[in-house]
Amino acid sequence: xxxxxxxxxxxxxxxxxxxxxxxxxxxxxxxxxxxxxxxxxxxxxxxxxxxxxxxxxxxxxxxxxxxxxxxxxxxxxxxxxxxxxxxxxxxxxxxxxxxxxxxxxxxxxxxxxxxxxxxxxxxxxxxxxxxxxxxx
Amino acid sequence: xxxxxxxxxxxxxxxxxxxxxxxxxxxxxxxxxxxxxxxxxxxxxxxxxxxxxxxxxxxxxxxxxxxxxxxxxxxxxxxxxxxxxxxxxxxxxxxxxxxxxxxxxxxxxxxxxxxxxxxxxxxxxxxxxxxxxxxxxxxxxxxxxxxxxxxxxxxxxxxxxxxxxxxxxxxxxxxxxxxxxxxxxxxxxxxxxxxxxxxxxxxxxxxxxxxxxxxxxxxxxxxxxxxxxxxxxxxxxxxxxxxxxxxxxxxxxxxxxxxxxxxxxxxxxxxxxxxxxxxxxxxxxxxxxxxxxxxxxxxxxxxxxxxxxxxxxxxxxxxxxxxxxxxxxxxxxxxxxxxxxxxxxxxxxxxxxxxxxxxxxxxxxxxxxxxxxxxxxxxxxxxxxxxxxxxxxxxxxxxxxxxxxxxxxxxxxxxxxxxxxxxxxxxxxxxxxxxxxxxxxxxxxxxxxxxxxxxxxxxxxxxxxxxxxxxxxxxxxxxxxxxxxxxxxxxxxxxxxxxxxxxxxxxxxxxxxxxxxxxxxxxxxxxxxxxxxxxxxxxxxxxxxxxxxxxxxxxxxxxxxxxxxxxxxxxxxxxxxxxxxxxxxxxxxxxxxxxxxxxxxxxxxxxxxxxxxxxxxxxxxxxxxxxxxxxxxxxxxxxxxxxxxxxxxxxxxxxxxxxxxxxxxxxxxxxxxxxxxxxxxxxxxxxxxxxxxxxxxxxxxxxxxxxxxxxxxxxxxxxxxxxxxxxxxxxxxxxxxxxxxxxxxxxxxxxxxxxxxxxxxxxxxxxxxxxxxxxxx
Numbered sequence: 023x024x025x026x027x028x029x030x031x032x033x034x035x036x037x038x039x040x041x042x043x044x045x046x047x048x049x050x051x052x053x054x055x056x057x058x059x060x061x062x063x064x065x066x067x068x069x070x071x072x073x074x075x076x077x078x079x080x081x082x083x084x085x086x087x088x089x090x091x092x093x094x095x096x097x098x099x100x101x102x103x104x105x106x107x108x109x110x111x112x113x114x115x116x117x118x119x120x121x122x123x124x125x126x127x128x129x130x131x132x133x134x135x136x137x138x139x140x141x142x143x144x145x146x147x148x149x150x151x152x153x154x155x156x157x158x
Numbered sequence: 159x160x161x162x163x164x165x166x167x168x169x170x171x172x173x174x175x176x177x178x179x180x181x182x183x184x185x186x187x188x189x190x191x192x193x194x195x196x197x198x199x200x201x202x203x204x205x206x207x208x209x210x211x212x213x214x215x216x217x218x219x220x221x222x223x224x225x226x227x228x229x230x231x232x233x234x235x236x237x238x239x240x241x242x243x244x245x246x247x248x249x250x251x252x253x254x255x256x257x258x259x260x261x262x263x264x265x266x267x268x269x270x271x272x273x274x275x276x277x278x279x280x281x282x283x284x285x286x287x288x289x290x291x292x293x294x295x296x297x298x299x300x301x302x303x304x305x306x307x308x309x310x311x312x313x314x315x316x317x318x319x320x321x322x323x324x325x326x327x328x329x330x331x332x333x334x335x336x337x338x339x340x341x342x343x344x345x346x347x348x349x350x351x352x353x354x355x356x357x358x359x360x361x362x363x364x365x366x367x368x369x370x371x372x373x374x375x376x377x378x379x380x381x382x383x384x385x386x387x388x389x390x391x392x393x394x395x396x397x398x399x400x401x402x403x404x405x406x407x408x409x410x411x412x413x414x415x416x417x418x419x420x421x422x423x424x425x426x427x428x429x430x431x432x433x434x435x436x437x438x439x440x441x442x443x444x445x446x447x448x449x450x451x452x453x454x455x456x457x458x459x460x461x462x463x464x465x466x467x468x469x470x471x472x473x474x475x476x477x478x479x480x481x482x483x484x485x486x487x488x489x490x491x492x493x494x495x496x497x498x499x500x501x502x503x504x505x506x507x508x509x510x511x512x513x514x515x516x517x518x519x520x521x522x523x524x525x526x527x528x529x530x531x532x533x534x535x536x537x538x539x540x541x542x543x544x545x546x547x548x549x550x551x552x553x554x555x556x557x558x559x560x561x562x563x564x565x566x567x568x569x570x571x572x573x574x575x576x577x578x579x580x581x582x583x584x585x586x587x588x589x590x591x592x593x594x595x596x597x598x599x600x601x602x603x604x605x606x607x608x609x610x611x612x613x614x615x616x617x618x619x620x621x622x623x624x625x626x627x628x629x630x631x632x633x634x635x636x637x638x639x640x641x642x643x644x645x646x647x648x649x650x651x652x653x654x655x656x657x658x659x660x661x662x663x664x665x666x667x668x669x670x671x672x673x674x675x676x677x678x679x680x681x682x683x684x685x686x687x688x689x690x691x692x693x694x695x696x697x698x699x700x701x702x703x704x705x706x707x708x709x710x711x712x713x714x715x716x717x718x719x720x721x722x723x724x725x726x727x728x729x730x731x732x733x734x735x736x737x738x739x740x741x742x743x744x745x746x747x748x749x750x751x752x753x754x755x756x757x758x759x760x761x762x763x764x765x766x767x768x769x770x771x772x773x774x775x776x777x778x779x780x781x782x783x784x785x786x787x788x789x790x791x792x793x794x795x796x797x798x799x800x801x802x803x804x805x806x807x808x809x810x811x812x813x814x815x816x817x818x819x820x821x822x823x824x825x826x827x828x829x830x831x832x833x834x835x836x837x838x839x840x841x842x843x844x845x846x847x848x849x850x851x852x853x854x855x856x857x858x859x860x861x862x863x864x865x866x867x868x869x870x871x872x873x874x875x876x877x878x879x880x881x882x883x884x885x886x887x888x889x890x891x892x893x894x895x896x897x898x899x900x901x902x903x904x905x906x907x908x909x910x911x912x913x914x915x916x917x918x919x920x921x922x923x924x925x926x927x928x929x930x931x932x933x934x935x
Contacts, residue, residue: 057899057919060806060828060891073257073337091787095306098620098790103255105619105850114790129792136765136798136892 074100074107081113085120093117108138112148119155127155230436233420234443242452243468244350245358245578245780249561250342251585252622252775253302253309256316256326257337261885263321266588267295273587274343275300275479285311286484293318296329300481302341305776305784309339321885345585346558348574349465356469358578358780361451365483367528368470369450371494374526375519377411380450385412385441386434412437415453459493459500462548477505477544488537491523492516492544505544513542555635556628557585560753561773563641568786569777578780583773584622589615589851589884593625594632596880601630603875604867608859612639613880614756618852620790621760621769626753644749645841645858648834649707649869651724651746653762653804656704658723659715660800665926666701666807667907670711677717677741687713687745690835690868699907701920704807705815707833709745716744730795731761731768746834755845756854762804763830763847765892766796799896803921805830806891808846810918816870817846823878828888831877833869840864842872849887853877897921900928908932 081096097114104110115130131152138144254270256262271288276297279287283298294317301311314335317325326335349355373380379387387410394408409417416436421429440449460467460476467473470493474482478489485493495515496503505512517538524534552558561583565574573579593613601609615625628638637643660666672695677685689695689708703711712720721744728734728748735748750758753771761768769792777786808830812820816833831846842857842865855873859865865872901917903910907928910917914934922928 060809060899060919072259073255076336091784092306094787094789099255101620101790102622103257103260105617126789126791129794130790132794133767133792136767 074104074110077103078109078113081117085113085117088120090117090121094121106137108134108142108144111137112144112151115148115151115155119151119158122158124155124158127158128152131155227435227439230432231439231443234436234439237419238444238452243356243358243455244352244354244576246350246355247348247574247577247579247581248344249346249348249558249581249583251345251583251587252624253304253342254340255337256314256323256335256340258323258325258334260323261321262318262323264293264295264318267316267318269591270340270343270587271295271297274341275475275481277478277480277484283313284484286481291315299338300341302339303782304339305778305782309341312338314338342582343587345554345583345587346552346561348562348579350575353464353466354468355465355472356455356467357471357475358455359451359469359471359482361447363483364451364454365485365490367487368454368482368490368494370528371487371490371519371523372411372450372454372497374528375494375522376414376497378526380411381446383410383412383441385437385439386410409433410437411453412440412449415449415456416440418456418458419452457497459496460504461500476548479545479549486540486543487523487529487533488516488520488540489543491519491537492542495519505542506548509542516542552635553633554585554590554626555633556638556640557583557590557623557626557773559628559635559638560623560626560641564772564774565777579785580778580780580782581774582776582778584617584624584775585773586622586624590625592883593627593880596883597627597630597632597876600876600879604865604872606865608861609857609865610639610860611876612643612752612856613876614640614752614854615880616756616760616771616852617850618760618763618769618847619850621771622775623753623756623771623773624851626773639856640752642751643856643858644751645856646747646836647750647755647843648746648836648841649709650755650758650832650834650843650845651743651748652704652707652712653808653832654727654758655712655716655720655724655744656700656807657762657796657800657804658727659700659712659720660803661723661797662719663926664700664715665922665928666699666704666803666920667902667922667928668700669697669907670700670703671697671714672703672708672710673714675710675713675717677713679740685741687742697906699902699904701807701810701902701918702904705810705813707811707816713741713744716741720744727796731758733758746836752854752856755843755856756852759845759847759852759854761796762801762808763852765798765805766794766801768793768795798892799894799921799923802891802894802897803923805889806921808832809889809891812846817844817874819870819874820846820878823882826888827886828890829881830889831874833874835868835870838864839866839868842867843869844873844877846877848881848889851881851884851886853880855880891921894921896923898924898927902928903932906932910934 077096077100081093081100084092084096094114094117097110097117100107100110101114111130111134115127115134118127118130131148134144134148138148268290276286276288279289279298283289283296285298285300287298289296294315296313296315298313299311302309313329315327315329316323326338327333328335347355379390387408390410391408413433416433420436421433455469457470458466458468459470459473462476467476471482473493474480474485478485492505492512495512495518502508503512503515520529520534520537523529524531529537561581565581569579593615597611597613601611609630611627611630613627614623616623626640628640629636672689674694675687679685687709689710694710695708700711716724721739721741724744725734725739733750733754740747757771760771769790772788774788776784776788778784809828811817811833812829812831817831820829820831829846829848831844834843835841840858840862843855845852845854847853855877857865857867857872857876899919899921901910901912901919902908903914903916904918905916908930909928910932911934912919914932916935
């Protein structure tokens with residue numbers, strides 16, 4: 023029995039392997055499309071001491087002191103400097119959540135989604151905040 | 159015999175009967191008063207009557223006088239207990255945020271500083287001054303109170319390399335600064351109906367020197383009198399009687415204040431009496447400091463066109479572009495000298511008279527020991543130091559007009575013109591400057607003196623309207639074409655139409671047929687649309703039809719459901735103007751203003767997110783309390799993936815279509831746009847965008863005559879000239895996981911390879927990737 027089962031496993035593995043190899047061959051034959059001329063390179067600020075980071079820090083500090091209007095003010099300044107920074111939009115959504123402006127919270131989250139990337143690591147946070155805003 | 163002796167009455171000889179009667183005559187019963195009267199002389203009785211009348215008169219006068227004083231006091235209360243002055247509202251530009259790495263060059267910062275009230279300084283800078291160095295600028299910024307915080311003034315150095323700020327340093331602590339907001343410039347005002355303008359100066363900000371000069375020249379006994387100065391009045395009276403005319407005044411500062419606030423300039427005794435009593439009441443109610451501050455804020459100093467400049471602070475800013483706190487002694491002396499004759503001693507109109515008057519004031523200051531001889535000798539040699547030309551009251555009329563329109567729904571005229579509101583806008587002076595220069599360059603090439611223009615420039619990512627003009631004469635405060643002129647938009651409708659078509663099952667590779675079509679309308683008329691070149695071009699991809707701006711393919715699609723989709727999408731952005739929709743709307747016969755076109759393109763450029771375009775970000779009251787905050791709004795109303803396809807097609811318009819002039823002009827800088835031309839070339843339009851800037855340009859004649867310019871040959875060139883005046887980043891399409899990019903043949907829509915003829919790289923929703931292949935030529 024055991025050798026028969028082993029043979030079956032071997033046949034199945036071979037089949038899977040063949041399928042995988044075929045897929046690899048097919049993908050290699052497709053033309054590579056370089057869209058950099060249209061998309062370009064991401065320009066989100068990464069430096070830890072830039073003006074946007076400073077405004078984020080001020081916004082978080084204001085938020086911690088329940089000064090949500092002040093927090094919104096700082097974040098709007100940050101967005102003015104770097105409008106495609108997903109994190110700014112996320113924090114703005116958060117401030118609106120604190121202010122119980124749930125419609126605006128959802129709108130800001132949509133913008134954060136549209137600018138976020140895997141590197142930002144914001145998708146989970148956006149998902150969670152979106153749920154809270156919808157429930158609110 | 160009884161005889162009655164009566165005074166002065168002769169004694170008559172009695173008759174025989176009367177003798178008898180006289181004997182028996184009984185004494186008459188008399189009343190007490192009669193008895194008394196009969197005792198008092200007539201003169202005393204008269205005196206008593208006079209006394210009664212006098213007392214009555216005095217009582218009546220006292221009552222009337224009390225009533226009069228009560229009335230005057232009421233006037234004073236009305237004025238001082240509420241808002242003492244009708245304060246104009248101020249409209250501010252955006253504050254310039256300074257940070258290392260920002261895109262800003264040396265000349266641009268200089269321009270910003272000149273627009274604000276900054277002045278060149280020398281050795282030791284004071285607040286509001288700057289010093290130009292080789293590659294950097296030293297700047298002493300002023301405090302500015304925002305509603306959310308006070309940005310304190312700092313002494314900083316800003317270093318440049320090319321068009322970037324490379325470092326910002328605090329010169330006191332010698333430490334780098336991460337972020338610093340410059341106070342925003344004032345770009346316009348709402349003036350009260352009385353035509354007065356002023357900037358209120360708080361009591362604690364009034365320079366000591368100004369007070370000393372004012373008192374020395376106008377009222378040396380100010381701190382000693384009680385509102386009026388009888389000695390001064392008497393002295394003036396004697397001098398005037400001797401001269402036979404008015405050569406000297408005896409009014410105190412308090413009297414002058416009373417006259418300015420409550421009375422007219424009429425030379426009459428009644429007015430003088432009123433003035434005197436009001437001065438007494440003011441002194442009784444308020445401190446000397448309050449009265450002096452009121453005077454400094456009230457006095458009329460300068461006429462600028464229809465606006466009367468009151469108060470030292472605004473006069474200082476207009477004449478010297480400096481705050482009163484920054485003025486030197488000689489400049490203060492000039493302003494004080496102007497009090498006696500704002501017209502006669504206007505330094506702009508009568509510089510010689512102004513100089514003489516200033517030196518007279520300096521002499522009085524020396525005599526009163528406010529300055530010494532050495533300082534006097536130095537100061538009288540100084541020039542007047544005023545600006546060459548008074549700054550325009552409203553140098554950006556079209557933008558300010560739009561601000562006012564957008565405020566009208568929330569604030570009444572009286573609130574705007576009298577409550578001293580502070581209105582913060584996203585106006586960008588640097589972009590407006592680029593707009594002015596570019597427009598001038600652009601229009602000069604056409605040689606058409608009647609040609610008019612309207613331009614709107616906005617940040618499409620956050621909805622800020624940053625610059626705007628409504629007339630080719632940029633400082634003309636008339637008809638604002640950017641907002642008011644409703645003109646057919648022609649092919650500018652096509653991007654939204656393309657989106658409407660892509661919402662269905664079509665893609666950019668969908669084959670279209672550029673052939674003749676006749677449409678019978680509901681009124682029985684037949685509409686026969688044409689291409690601009692009057693040719694038919696056969697079959698091609700939808701992308702190709704779009705970049706070449708052919709009309710007929712879109713009309714064909716329109717009658718197959720595209721029209722309904724377009725109407726629905728116009729409604730979504732509130733741009734559907736008419737209830738009755740004609741098919742010709744497919745070709746842009748709908749009339750819109752440049753502002754409305756900008757709103758439409760804002761959604762297109764922003765991946766389908768609608769953000770209302772606004773000129774207002776915040777309104778505060780005069781004490782900096784927020785009345786209105788206009789937050790960033792963002793509403794997803796169109797599908798991002800499909801909108802990105804539209805954007806790609808608009809990039810194609812620039813790469814190879816009707817706007818390819820931009821490709822030549824701005825090599826390597828990707829832009830997206832669309833041209834528009836109306837029937838008989840009556841209107842020339844272009845709308846285009848870069849990384850975040852959206853610009854809409856309209857050219858046309860007010861009388862609707864042909865300008866013989868298409869969107870490509872007219873508005874596009876002006877747009878290019880405007881963009882050439884400023885720094886911008888290229889437009890980049892957002893990444894979208896729902897899209898895949900493929901090379902297709904633009905003529906037949908089939909899949910092809912990069913190196914094949916007619917290939918173009920386009921995005922597709924995965925389920926819409928073409929399956930047919932095109933032969934590679």
